[in-house]
Amino acid sequence: MALLFRNVTGKKTPSLITTFLFITLILTSLLITPLQANNNGSATTNPTAYELLEGYGFPRGLLPKGVLGFDLDKSTGKFSVYLNGSCSFSLEGSYQLKYKSTIKGSISDGKLQNLQGVSVKVLLFWVNIVEILRFGNDLEFSVGIASASFPIDNFEECPQCGCGICGFKQVSNIRTNPFLVSS
Structure with missing residues (x-):
């Protein structure tokens, strides 16, 4: 309930204290809601799917460019990553990958x-690639009955749907059919 006073013309006006409290309330709600400071004082934002991968020790190049979003249940580690559609590419002719619009x-x-x-x-x-494990500077990709290891450096750049790593140097240490080696 606002305190109202009559000015010299007889009209009711809010008090200076009421006006100050109202402005303070609005400014506080505007400043506190969107900004949550982290330890170094800057505003935090939600991580991207690429940053999430890096947080768990994986290179961002495991996902193609253009991820729209992701869901993560931190208690179980279950995730879903969303692309604009299905995506396939070849990395320098070495092997072909295909991503569905949702990866889980x-x-x-x-x-x-x-x-x-x-x-x-x-x-x-x-x-189907069912598992990817990191062992030091190598990533092991498993398709269930077979697996293949590649240097983590091969996945620094995010591939682009339709052309793989467009315009980048050839990926090293990748065999033509790496999954033919049984684990």
Whole structure:
């Protein structure tokens, strides 16, 4: 309830204290809601899917450019990553990958497990990549019955749908059919 006073013309006007409190309330709500300071005093924002990967020890190049968003249940590690549509590309002719519009799985430090929505072409067949593990500076990709390891440096750049790593140097240490080696 605002305190009202009559001015010299007889009209009711709010008191200076009421006006000050109202302005303070508005400014406080505007400043506190969008900004939450982190330890170094800057405003925090939600991490991107690429930053999330890096937080768990993976390179951002495991996901193609153009991720629209993601969901993560921090208690279980279950996640979903959303792309604008399905996506396929070849990395310098070495191997072909295909991503569905939604990629699911669970993530923990150095482990991407129960993956759904990512496949690799082996000979004439598309096979689902079900797990990616980090061992030091190598990533091991598993399709269930076979696995292959690659240097983590090969995944620093995010591939672009339709052309892979467009305009970048050839990816090293990748065999033509790496998943033919049994684990």
